[in-house]
Amino acid sequence: MYKALVAxxxxxxxxxxxxxxxxxxxxxxxxxxxxxxxxxxxLIGYTGDLFISMEDLAEELRxxxxxxIGIRNIVDKNEIQSKLExxxxxxxxx
Amino acid sequence: MIEALLxxxxxxxxxxGLVALVGLLLQKKKSSEVISGTVKTIIGFMIFNIGxxxxxxxxxxxxxxxxxxxxxxxxxxQVEVATALALNEFGTEVALVFVLGFIxxxxxxxxxxxxxxxxxxxxxxxxxxVLALVFIALGSPMIVxxxxxxxxxxxxxxxxxxxxxxxxxxxxxxxxxxxGHFNLIGYTFAGWVGKLFAKSAEKEExxxxxxxxxxxxxxxxxxxFSVAVFMMVLFYVATIACxxxxxxxxxxxxxxxxxxxxxxxxxGLQFAAGMSVLIYGVRQxxxxxTAAFVGISEKYIPDAKPAVDCPAVFPFAPNAVLIGFVGAxxxxxxxxxxxxxxxxxxxxxxxAGIAFFSGGTAGVFGxxxxxxxxxxxxxxLVGIGLVVLPLVLYPAFAQLGIAEASFPNxxxxxxxAVIYAIINFMKGLF
Numbered sequence: 001m002y003k004a005l006v007a008x009x010x011x012x013x014x015x016x017x018x019x020x021x022x023x024x025x026x027x028x029x030x031x032x033x034x035x036x037x038x039x040x041x042x043l044i045g046y047t048g049d050l051f052i053s054m055e056d057l058a059e060e061l062r063x064x065x066x067x068x069i070g071i072r073n074i075v076d077k078n079e080i081q082s083k084l085e086x087x088x089x090x091x092x093x094x
Numbered sequence: 095m096i097e098a099l100l101x102x103x104x105x106x107x108x109x110x111g112l113v114a115l116v117g118l119l120l121q122k123k124k125s126s127e128v129i130s131g132t133v134k135t136i137i138g139f140m141i142f143n144i145g146x147x148x149x150x151x152x153x154x155x156x157x158x159x160x161x162x163x164x165x166x167x168x169x170x171x172q173v174e175v176a177t178a179l180a181l182n183e184f185g186t187e188v189a190l191v192f193v194l195g196f197i198x199x200x201x202x203x204x205x206x207x208x209x210x211x212x213x214x215x216x217x218x219x220x221x222x223x224v225l226a227l228v229f230i231a232l233g234s235p236m237i238v239x240x241x242x243x244x245x246x247x248x249x250x251x252x253x254x255x256x257x258x259x260x261x262x263x264x265x266x267x268x269x270x271x272x273x274g275h276f277n278l279i280g281y282t283f284a285g286w287v288g289k290l291f292a293k294s295a296e297k298e299e300x301x302x303x304x305x306x307x308x309x310x311x312x313x314x315x316x317x318x319f320s321v322a323v324f325m326m327v328l329f330y331v332a333t334i335a336c337x338x339x340x341x342x343x344x345x346x347x348x349x350x351x352x353x354x355x356x357x358x359x360x361x362g363l364q365f366a367a368g369m370s371v372l373i374y375g376v377r378q379x380x381x382x383x384t385a386a387f388v389g390i391s392e393k394y395i396p397d398a399k400p401a402v403d404c405p406a407v408f409p410f411a412p413n414a415v416l417i418g419f420v421g422a423x424x425x426x427x428x429x430x431x432x433x434x435x436x437x438x439x440x441x442x443x444x445x446a447g448i449a450f451f452s453g454g455t456a457g458v459f460g461x462x463x464x465x466x467x468x469x470x471x472x473x474x475l476v477g478i479g480l481v482v483l484p485l486v487l488y489p490a491f492a493q494l495g496i497a498e499a500s501f502p503n504x505x506x507x508x509x510x511a512v513i514y515a516i517i518n519f520m521k522g523l524f
Contacts, residue, residue: 009317010373010451013214013274013403016381020388037381040316041370055409072409075271075400 003048007038018074022052025080106185110379111136113193117386131382138378145372146178152365153498155348156332162344163335167440171481171502173220174372179496180223184230191243192222196387198248203398210401211391212251214274215380221276222247224506228514231490254278254505255401261285264462265410274401277452280476280504281459288460288468318366324446326362333358404455411458417466418457418473422449425477440488442481448502453477483507
């Protein structure tokens, strides 16, 4: 089971919806991923496997986390699904 | 006994917990999830209160210093503090308006052509606080406050996002999300201002993404950091004004020691610390409620459009966000200067968080057609509105004891002021 942090700058509205959508995709596809929700401060000392956020923020933090997924349209489940699959492929090739 | 029960009803944390409980039950969650979700929601609200206590303490100090140093009443446009004050005074009314607002939003989206489901829970709460205060200030009985307030809130949530929708389509390139942040009148205006620069943007082929921004500006993308820096600067300005005007004794007394020049720095950081706690609390109590709202609307109103918080548009024009932040701050300072020039009895002071989120979004809207010029001018004008518009309702709210902070966002103030004016006028007729 991989651990993912879904977060945005303040950690209120937009990342919350993103988490809801990510959870829906995970459930529909039975991905081995567990999510939690937070803001930028939650990244301090974060030991999980994956960071999911809006595209601009994910780009900025790419070097500070193990793996970052940036979503451009936070309600687009197809985008979320293809990026999660990309991540799972990456992990299985490790 | 009845007295004691009614006392509990005034406890906003329990009301919010009850909403989460109903939401979780409607989603048919497991009983363990229902219990933990409800308890966490109530705790979240209590954490919110602890954070807001810390923030209002700092805001209190700041207003004292500012008033003494400049001889005018300074009020920060910090929506979190204003909402916390409103919840302390009128918790039950605000919470019920908030809950009914959600229900009316769902009903209106189901049966009218206004299809937005407003998912930014904390913003719904802030708007609910403004509406409750407007009706209370007009002396309405509680049932009117709650019912009419909830109806107006639900209507605003379902209908206002459609104003900005043409611009949202242009920004995101699709029509599946709406903007759910109550500056929609302002954002639409910024988008429209951007159109004025469309010709020059096309000629130069300038999109804000071509502009190279200095690296230090990027620091301000961290919300809590920029709030801390901004409050520190404000505190130093107010403290130095006090010292220059010969009130050193007051400053030393408030700082409680002689090294007074470190104190403003610590107060700024303290404010940001309070903000962090408050956000943590909001996150906990909004999470369950939003999830319920999403669940219900996806099930029963499948053609509805989710209206989401402003960072959702940030990936589409990251540079415009920073240009918008700077533009809104400059606009805010101009507005503040105008209030001082025209000897306004109160001076509203821009807040960093609002300038970042609202200004940034105004920047993205201005950029859509007008490039970086549209982003800058659009957000600048919105920034003026963010500090000047609250002047209209401030006297009514101050009478109710909401004096240390004020509600900045454009839609709240326009809606609130119009309702206040209409009902006041009608009351005069009878």
